[in-house]
Amino acid sequence: MTNLTDSTVFLTGSNRGIGRALAEALLRAGVLKLYAAARDTAAIADLTAAHPDRVIPVTLDVTKAADIAQAVAAAKDTTLLINNAGVAGFTSSMSENAVEKARFEIDVNYIAPLALTQAFAPVLKANGGGGVVSVSSIAALSNFPVLGTYSASKAAVHSLMQAFRAELAAQGTYVGTVYPGPVDTDMAAGLESEKTPAADVAQAILDGIAAKQAEIFPDAASQGMIAVHDKDRHELEAMTGSFLPAAQA
Template sequence: MSYDITHKTVLVTGANRGIGRVLVESFIERGAAKVYAAVRRLESAAPLVEKYGDKVVPIHIDLADRQSINAAAQAANDVQVVINNGGVFQGETPLAEDAIASLEFQMNVNVYGLIQMAQAFAPVLKANGGGVFAQLNSVVSIKTFSHFATYSASKAAAYSITQALRELLQEQGTLVLSVHPGPIATKMGDAAGLTEIAEPPTLVADAIFKALDHGDFHVFPDSMARQIGAAYQSFAENIVEANLSEG
């Protein structure tokens, strides 16, 4: 099913920079009525408010804090589209001394935060007609790179949860997207040492809108992502997106 975001109310986590900021801007410029800019520090959304006025509403969400997520779901009870873009990155190998601590830190935000967002906002989306729940995963959720192994593991777990959400939320008419960017020009991309091959975050926004038009589940926005996505396509269509039962 396709989804038209014109005049819709949207919430984007991690909205103050990088992909999240571009998503806020893109939703407004493509006709959304209002965007909740979900951030850990409300003042970090000030530049978006200055640019777009009351079409941007800063709201506090810390993906490591369930209470903040639940409070946001109560306050933003008119939301029709949720884009869970926020996340953390620590690049460690499985043999690093702090590998376990790194994985625990990233699981807490990238996976438990996703689950808590879904639990809090699925009822809101249902009450508002179904809507959209999009999760920013990564190409490393499909292909692990050894020096980013703990991050890859957290994103693989998030991808697994996103697959379950696709199945569960379709019953309430919610379109679920799993977005798998490769190297994108953000501070996180710089931290991963991918600056030289990174592509613009606008590619992610454009790919999400294309997926909404076509009702797609998997979204591969950039050059590396599309290459991996093309190789993965058969498995994605015949296994991940197929109606297979647990038995």
């Protein structure tokens, strides 16, 4: 991957939220081609219609191995994989359904980026190295108990990307991880805090990718929190720990 205008991008969860904003920003940035993956590609029909020469819709449930195999086979010219799809159960670790929700979050937020990155790595290598970027969360670095099990799944993908960064260095693959704070999407609808517009976050993510940043903090909230994290990890834990589930607040 030299720059975005030379890139053929495979993007998961491209139908709404940050993924949709990323799809639009990537097209504005002039990518060669965008494999816009979604469980229901009808939701991106407008993007395909507006850019018939550049947008290829791909039906992909990131938890299904057969979908992943089919997607990789159909997208052999990919130079940049963006693992964006994610789920949040907003589950306190103390809630009755925490185990069930945690399995679901781990599957989508951690196992899927693992499976997709592993499957695309040979493709990226064949295309000169390329890059892979996963959207984690600032919650990966300090747990928000209001979404305790989700935070843990995002910590898992944070750690995983460090492993890929080391393992894929030899084939020249850039590996980036994104740590957003609260973003104004369906996922954060129930979260009472200031939220950054998805379009602004998407643009900041692309700026980070263009600069080949290993860690991308794409909004003021995440930048504020990482500053505290770097200065005093325990002070940050007290800060994020104050986001307690309603019953405990």
